[in-house]
Amino acid sequence: ETGVTQTPRHLVMGMTNKKSLKCEQHLGHNAMYWYKQSAKKPLELMFVYNFKEQTENNSVPSRFSPECPNSSHLFLHLHTLQPEDSALYLCASSIPTSYNEQFFGPGTRLTVL
Amino acid sequence: AQTVTQSQPEMSVQEAETVTLSCTYDTSESDYYLFWYKQPPSRQMILVIRQEAYKQQNATENRFSVNFQKAAKSFSLKISDSQLGDAAMYFCAYKRGGSEKLVFGKGTKLTVNP
Numbered sequence: 001e002t003g004v005t006q007t008p009r010h011l012v013m014g015m016t017n018k019k020s021l022k023c024e025q026h027l028g029h030n031a032m033y034w035y036k037q038s039a040k041k042p043l044e045l046m047f048v049y050n051f052k053e054q055t056e057n058n059s060v061p062s063r064f065s066p067e068c069p070n071s072s073h074l075f076l077h078l079h080t081l082q083p084e085d086s087a088l089y090l091c092a093s094s095i096p097t098s099y100n101e102q103f104f105g106p107g108t109r110l111t112v113l
Numbered sequence: 114a115q116t117v118t119q120s121q122p123e124m125s126v127q128e129a130e131t132v133t134l135s136c137t138y139d140t141s142e143s144d145y146y147l148f149w150y151k152q153p154p155s156r157q158m159i160l161v162i163r164q165e166a167y168k169q170q171n172a173t174e175n176r177f178s179v180n181f182q183k184a185a186k187s188f189s190l191k192i193s194d195s196q197l198g199d200a201a202m203y204f205c206a207y208k209r210g211g212s213e214k215l216v217f218g219k220g221t222k223l224t225v226n227p
Contacts, residue, residue, distance in 0.1 A: 031213060042117070043204070043217040056213065088156065099146045099165065100208060102215060104158035 003027065004105035006091050012111045015081060021108045023074040023091030029103070031096050032074040034066060037088040037107070049074060050096060081112045115140045117207050119218035126195045127226050133180075134190045134221045136205030144210030147181070147188045152220075153201040161203070164188065166210075192223075200225045 004025045013019050025032065034046040048056035049068040063085075065077040074091055088109050092102040116139045126132035138147070149161040164172045164181050172179050176196075180189045192199055205218040 033213075040219065042219050043215075045214055048213050050213070090158065092158075094213075096213065099163060100213060100215075101148075101160055101163065103160075104150075106155065106157045 004091060004093055004103050006089075006105040006108050008108060009106065010109045010111075012113065013078070013081065014113050015083075017081075018077070018079040020078065021076040021089055021091075021110075023076075023105055025072055025074075025091075025093035025103070025105075027093060027103060029093035029095050030071050031094045031100075032068060032071070033092040033094075033102065034074065034076055035090040035092065037090055043090070046076075078110075081110075083112050086110055086112045115142075115207055115209065115216050117205050117216050117218040119203075119205055119221050121221045122219070123222045123224070125224040125226060126192070128195055128197060130195055131191060131193045132195055132223065134192075134203050134205075134223065136188045136190070136218060138186050138188065138205070138207045138216075140186070140207065140209070142209050146208045146210065147179075148206040148208070148215070149177070149179070149188075149190045150204045150206060150217075151199075151201045152204065153198075158204070162190070195225050197225050197227060199223060 007022045031050045036044045046060045047066045067075040088107045090107045091105040094102045118137045145166045147164045152158045162174045176193045202220045204220045207216045
């Protein structure tokens with residue numbers, strides 16, 4: 001596989017469930033990102049990891065817990081979510097250059113019941 | 114804080130015609146980058162074109178070009194000879210130099226009519 005992949009592509013969960021989203025990049029990049037895309041709102045950056053270290057947490061509620069075991073993999077652990085957390089969650093990766101072009105995955109469509 | 118505004122929620126264009134999508138941004142920085150991303154219905158976001166703020170020349174990528182007006186803080190995207198495959202959401206984005214954060218606009222949905 002090439003590029004940035006995300007699994008699952010669709011996820012439906014109850015508010016008491018625990019689930020995880022997975023992102024994998026095959027581009028040799030060093031930085032990885034989680035974004036939340038809600039209808040009629042700009043993409044919201046959630047977390048940034050650089051060389052496996054978290055460098056940005058954009059005031060995300062603790063019910064979202066990221067994990068970056070290596071530069072190729074990024075997880076988003078979910079627990080006790082709210083219906084307003086339903087959205088498309090996008091993963092991206094990049095090489096930390098001056099312009100920092102980010103390559104996106106196809107996203108996970110999350111529905112919280 | 115930096116903001117990006119796309120004032121056109123939706124636009125449409127006839128196949129083979131030209132369309133321009135608007136974007137304005139607000140920043141007090143001098144070192145920054147601007148981007149246009151395309152998100153087709155399959156949802157994988159791809160970079161269309163980028164512009165370095167220090168470059169006066171407008172960026173061009175095949176049928177895609179930008180009109181970068183630094184003083185006006187305007188960064189519009191022109192799509193020439195529109196094709197059906199150009200139909201997508203288009204997002205304008207800003208990045209401060211040295212930062213990893215992209216700030217996105219709300220997007221413009223482009224429809225291409227055959």
